Amino acid sequence: MTTTQTQTIIDSTARPRPMFEIADLAVSFDSAGGRIGAVDGLSLAIHPRQTVALVGESGCGKSVTAMTVLQLIPRPPGRFDRGSILFEGRDLLSLTEKQMLKVRGGEIAMIFQEPMTSLNPVYTIGDQIIEAVLLHQKVSQKEAVEIAVAAMDDVGISKPAQRLRAYPHQFSGGMRQRVMIAMALACQPKLLLADEPTTALDVTIQAQILELLADLQRDRDMAMMLITHDLGVVAENADVVCMMYAGRVVEYATVYDLFEKSHHPYTRGLFKSMPKLGEIKHRLTTIDEVTNDPDQFKKLPGYEKGIVPWWPAMVPPDDLAKSPGRADSVLYEIEPDHWVGCWRTEYLEHHPSRRPDIAFRRDDLA
Amino acid sequence: MWWTAVVMTSSAGLLIIAHALAALNTDRNDESGKPSAGGATARLFVGAMLLLTASGLVGTLGKPQLDTTDYSIGAQDHGVFALFAPVPHDHTKPQVYLRNQRPGGPYLRVVPWGGSSAAQDLGLTDSRRDGDLAVEAGGSLTLDTPLRALRHGQGVRNRDQPMADFTIVTRSVQRFSVSLYGAATIGDVLETIERTSGGAIQAGISHDGRRVELLDLTAKRSIHLLGTDDVGSDVAARLIHATRVALSIGFVSTGIAVLIGITFGAAMGYFGGWVDILGMRIIEIFMAIPRLFLLLTVIAFIGPQWNQYMLYAMMAVIGALSWMNPARFIRAEFMRLRDQEFVQSARACGLPVRSILFKHMLPNGVTPVLVDASFTVAAAIFIETGLSFLGLGIKPPGSSWGQMLSGAVDPASGVFHWWLAILPGVMIFLTVFALNLIGDALRDSIDPKLKPDLTSPPRRTRKVRVERRHARPGGRS
Numbered sequence: 048m049t050t051t052q053t054q055t056i057i058d059s060t061a062r063p064r065p066m067f068e069i070a071d072l073a074v075s076f077d078s079a080g081g082r083i084g085a086v087d088g089l090s091l092a093i094h095p096r097q098t099v100a101l102v103g104e105s106g107c108g109k110s111v112t113a114m115t116v117l118q119l120i121p122r123p124p125g126r127f128d129r130g131s132i133l134f135e136g137r138d139l140l141s142l143t144e145k146q147m148l149k150v151r152g153g154e155i156a157m158i159f160q161e162p163m164t165s166l167n168p169v170y171t172i173g174d175q176i177i178e179a180v181l182l183h184q185k186v187s188q189k190e191a192v193e194i195a196v197a198a199m200d201d202v203g204i205s206k207p208a209q210r211l212r213a214y215p216h217q218f219s220g221g222m223r224q225r226v227m228i229a230m231a232l233a234c235q236p237k238l239l240l241a242d243e244p245t246t247a248l249d250v251t252i253q254a255q256i257l258e259l260l261a262d263l264q265r266d267r268d269m270a271m272m273l274i275t276h277d278l279g280v281v282a283e284n285a286d287v288v289c290m291m292y293a294g295r296v297v298e299y300a301t302v303y304d305l306f307e308k309s310h311h312p313y314t315r316g317l318f319k320s321m322p323k324l325g326e327i328k329h330r331l332t333t334i335d336e337v338t339n340d341p342d343q344f345k346k347l348p349g350y351e352k353g354i355v356p357w358w359p360a361m362v363p364p365d366d367l368a369k370s371p372g373r374a375d376s377v378l379y380e381i382e383p384d385h386w387v388g389c390w391r392t393e394y395l396e397h398h399p400s401r402r403p404d405i406a407f408r409r410d411d412l413a
Numbered sequence: 414m415w416w417t418a419v420v421m422t423s424s425a426g427l428l429i430i431a432h433a434l435a436a437l438n439t440d441r442n443d444e445s446g447k448p449s450a451g452g453a454t455a456r457l458f459v460g461a462m463l464l465l466t467a468s469g470l471v472g473t474l475g476k477p478q479l480d481t482t483d484y485s486i487g488a489q490d491h492g493v494f495a496l497f498a499p500v501p502h503d504h505t506k507p508q509v510y511l512r513n514q515r516p517g518g519p520y521l522r523v524v525p526w527g528g529s530s531a532a533q534d535l536g537l538t539d540s541r542r543d544g545d546l547a548v549e550a551g552g553s554l555t556l557d558t559p560l561r562a563l564r565h566g567q568g569v570r571n572r573d574q575p576m577a578d579f580t581i582v583t584r585s586v587q588r589f590s591v592s593l594y595g596a597a598t599i600g601d602v603l604e605t606i607e608r609t610s611g612g613a614i615q616a617g618i619s620h621d622g623r624r625v626e627l628l629d630l631t632a633k634r635s636i637h638l639l640g641t642d643d644v645g646s647d648v649a650a651r652l653i654h655a656t657r658v659a660l661s662i663g664f665v666s667t668g669i670a671v672l673i674g675i676t677f678g679a680a681m682g683y684f685g686g687w688v689d690i691l692g693m694r695i696i697e698i699f700m701a702i703p704r705l706f707l708l709l710t711v712i713a714f715i716g717p718q719w720n721q722y723m724l725y726a727m728m729a730v731i732g733a734l735s736w737m738n739p740a741r742f743i744r745a746e747f748m749r750l751r752d753q754e755f756v757q758s759a760r761a762c763g764l765p766v767r768s769i770l771f772k773h774m775l776p777n778g779v780t781p782v783l784v785d786a787s788f789t790v791a792a793a794i795f796i797e798t799g800l801s802f803l804g805l806g807i808k809p810p811g812s813s814w815g816q817m818l819s820g821a822v823d824p825a826s827g828v829f830h831w832w833l834a835i836l837p838g839v840m841i842f843l844t845v846f847a848l849n850l851i852g853d854a855l856r857d858s859i860d861p862k863l864k865p866d867l868t869s870p871p872r873r874t875r876k877v878r879v880e881r882r883h884a885r886p887g888g889r890s
């Protein structure tokens with residue numbers, strides 16, 4: 048106890064505090080066959096202007112994480128089992144629905160996965176942006192219209208004043224996605240949760256939109272949680288990557304560290320399964336080929352002591368710590384600013400590392 | 414209160430008109446140049462429907478004017494009743510209106526025409542059984558107890574105090590004051606009336622010896638577009654009045670049903686869980702109540718003295734037992750919409766539940782209810798028509814299509830007058846048809862895909878393009 052306390056004190060003096068921090072989050076859903084954990088023991092931290100990418104295969108709990116931040120998970124069947132979500136010192140999970148109304152859209156905005164259906168078909172674009180603006184900012188109707196026009200202009204929609212009167216079906220998917228972004232940004236949020244903002248779009252528009260988001264981020268000091276399963280997007284846009292698998296974080300590092308020296312077999316398998324420019328291969332390696340190889344799990348420094356990468360398909364190590372009500376995995380800082388999801392062995396139980404928190408921003412390097 | 418009913422009906426009317434106009438506008442602004450399917454006929458029938466609605470609503474918006482309106486004599490300051498209920502409408506009989514100037518005085522009622530239930534309403538059956546004389550104006554003015562007392566020589570308290578003061582108003586807007594004194598006999602009454610009217614009114618005893626009939630000699634002859642019925646009422650006037658009854662029952666009860674249904678269904682669909690389970694059980698309970706039988710029970714409990722409230726009772730009962738379908742439609746729609754991204758995104762924007770439910774989800778999920786509502790209105794009208802046909806719903810002097818249908822067969826001679834049956838039938842058909850068209854128009858007015866594109870003003874674009882084409886070469890070189 049005392050060690051962790053002193054540690055945090057040291058941390059707070061040495062490092063900038065993150066504006067947003069998820070600690071040991073666990074969310075589960077009731078289903079016919081019992082409770083299903085969608086997210087278990089997820090931790091991450093986001094600093095202002097930073098982009099943290101939440102990466103992982105479909106169904107690993109990325110959207111659930113984002114929705115939990117805004118308490119948008121239907122409860123029941125959903126349930127918050129553990130953890131806290133700190134935003135500027137407040138625990139979002141403990142806020143009432145009424146308090147959440149102020150946070151949603153105003154301080155934390157979210158862009159949803161589906162641009163085609165994320166706008167209400169019966170109202171004009173303008174109505175929808177203006178409603179959001181009026182809700183969170185103390186402005187007159189006229190000023191709200193101006194803000195909406197400016198927001199549409201910001202996201203690169205031409206003739207914004209006229210387009211305000213258009214209905215969503217008169218827009219293309221890319222334009223709708225821009226409108227969604229305009230809507231999310233109209234209220235100047237401090238944190239943007241972008242749930243696969245570009246999945247439905249072609250590469251050109253995708254690049255445009257991500258560039259746009261990066262620009263806006265720079266202009267407004269906005270932090271962003273970018274959810275995607277496109278590693279290309281991650282490589283281009285993320286500062287820090289949080290790699291997820293089956294509701295857990297398997298690896299957490301800066302984008303450079305992750306791409307250059309990944310430690311978890313799943314991450315390695317993922318990179319091996321991708322074609323590389325200039326490399327001639329008869330056949331690409333599959334992820335399974337990597338994760339099914341027991342040797343891959345022995346490569347972590349300190350394997351003998353009990354630092355074994357967590358993997359659900361693997362037989363757990365013998366010295367698993369008894370930890371009722373907690374995840375059987377734990378994030379361990381294998382080297383500075385690089386975490387790997389490991390089995391919660393007795394050794395790791397007694398040698399905890401600090402929670403994932405990287406203040407790195409690639410723009411700062413330049 | 415009567416004024417809430419007025420506000421409700423008139424706003425419902427205005428809403429319909431507004432939406433119909435919006436729908437018509439859509440037709441007109443259609444840029445594609447294709448004539449929208451059935452646009453003209455739809456307009457025609459929507460127009461016809463509006464006419465019917467208007468004819469039903471005219472009387473509800475103001476008090477009937479005694480002197481000028483043809484068929485609205487006698488519907489005096491009834492407050493509530495002036496809205497929907499008994500407005501007499503006999504055209505044939507010279508119209509005379511008698512008003513008791515002393516509200517606390519002897520019992521005096523105006524009966525527009527001599528139906529048996531109206532007589533019952535006024536206690537006429539009693540006097541008939543006794544063989545007493547009742548007085549009717551325009552065929553049906555009843556003086557109940559005091560006349561009986563007169564005949565038996567009772568009730569004479571003070572011979573110098575008038576027992577009743579009447580004003581007689583004729584069609585030609587002449588007014589006469591008549592006073593009846595305690596000692597008067599029937600003969601005295603007739604004579605007094607004739608004398609005070611200066612010959613404008615002829616008073617006599619009907620051939621069966623039961624009524625006093627007053628004939629307005631100054632009255633103009635009326636035109637009866639669709640003829641008259643067995644008691645001489647103008648059929649066209651009664652059809653219009655029956656429209657008012659039918660439409661108010663249809664719209665008010667459907668309004669009640671849709672309001673309850675939307676609120677209930679929205680909560681069930683959006684919150685799900687135990688709210689939904691509980692709601693569904695309540696719906697099942699209500700579905701198990703037979704509407705017609707509950708109505709019959711309620712009607713049985715409404716005594717003759719509450720006959721004027723019959724219409725409201727029917728509206729309430731039909732409304733309270735018709736909300737289950739709208740509720741189930743809205744529930745299903747809201748369950749579908751709840752998980753849609755735009756609802757999630759509305760929540761993520763921090764909109765309160767009220768706004769999400771009724772502003773964002775409702776317009777997207779209301780279509781099935783609108784389609785169903787036109788059927789609900791029709792069903793309510795059918796129920797009222799059926800009950801009235803059986804003599805249980807709207808009773809004379811109120812008029813209703815069902816009642817008119819049943820009147821097509823002369824009970825005395827058994828002769829079937831086919832036109833009296835066809836006219837209400839045609840009205841029912843037209844109304845239901847028009848309602849369906851209005852339902853369609855309402856639905857279309859919500860669908861944004863049918864709205865004109867407001868972002869690009871159509872006609873100017875061509876001009877601008879031409880100008881640009883001219884401007885370009887110069888600009889390039």
Ligand SMILES: Nc1ncnc2c1ncn2[C@@H]1O[C@H](COP(=O)(O)OP(=O)(O)OP(=O)(O)O)[C@@H](O)[C@H]1O
Pocket residue numbers: 076077078085103104105106107108109110111112121124125160276
């Ligand atoms: N309302 C819900 N009820 C039950 N289970 C749910 C619910 N929402 C999500 N889940 C479950 O939680 C898990 C994580 O889902 P989530 O939507 O977060 O995936 P994701 O990582 O966003 O995937 P994708 O990349 O396809 O969007 C899934 O297994 C899903 O079945």
Ligand SMILES: [Mg+2]
Pocket residue numbers: 109110111160242
């Ligand atoms: Mg998702």
